[in-house]
Amino acid sequence: MSEDRLKAAPLAYQNEPFINSPDGRILRILSEYVEPLARFRREQIQDTVVFFGSARFQSRTAAEKSLKDAQAKGSKAGADHKKAQAAMEMSRYYEDARQLASLLTEWSITIPARRRRFVVTTGGGPGIMEAANLGAKDAGGKTIGLNINLPFEQYPNPYITPSLNFEFHYFFMRKFWFAYLAKALVIFPGGFGTFDELFEILTLAQTDKLAKKILVVIYGSEYWKKLINFQAMIDTGTISATDLSLFKMVDSPEEGFEFLRDGLTTYHLAGITKKEADVLPEIAKTRP
DSSP, rough: OOOOOOOHHHHHGGGGHTSSSGGGGHHHHHHHHHHHHHHHHHBOOOOOEEEEOOSSOOOOOHHHHHHHHHHSSSSSSHHHHHHHHHHHHHHHHHHHHHHHHHHHHHHHSSSSSSSBBBEEEEEETHHHHHHHHHHHHTTTTOOEEEEESSOOOOOOOOTTTTEEEEESOHHHHHHHHHHSSSSEEEEOOOOHHHHHHHHHHHHHHTTTSSSSOOOOEEEEEHHHHOOOOHHHHHHHHHHGGGGGGEEEEEHHHHHHHHHHHHHHHHOOOOOOOOHHHTHHHOOOOOOO
């Protein structure tokens, strides 16, 4: 009488119930470190400039359409009309983010380097994220989207370079990749998430927990000064006056670009002078 042969057990890394169980969490976390790392190396990404801001802002074209639709409904005092007017006003930040990302990318792709420098990176969704990815694409550069899996679906915007489109489960691993390669942060008006990302980096810089200089640009003084009273924080002793040097507040794409170009050149382009940085388009070399 022949004995029944046992079926071979699945390999541990092919055992989906285990991988998706609490015991497999460490492997899932590790994969959200190793898999992006492999892709960044393959795509020759050396470092990034990260754009944060509201996911709710529309382009000027979309905002104009929303306003016309609200006006067509009748009353100009209704909630829909007020919302559309606000969207129209805030659409300037979408357009400015697109322009700033384009200016930065036009400059960065001319830097003679073996790997890609200062690649525009966002959270991968709509609003300011979409605008920055679009601006980088307009300029002919690669651009990164670090999306997050949420209960309500957030689809990646169509302007991310496909090979640099990421989806994360763990917020802290997504945050790690925002900071790990970043040489600068550009903070546009936004909500809770934008505040979280801004103050986390400022805290790390204030406490000397960053191994590199990360430039922080806060865009739109009209918006931010209504929400944050930095002088009151100094007056009450919760921060030092010198902490204001951790960031630069700007109000135009040109001002933001000049600050980023000069700072990135000073801190992160060893061997390249500011004068050379100003004429990089003339000295650029073809990438391998």
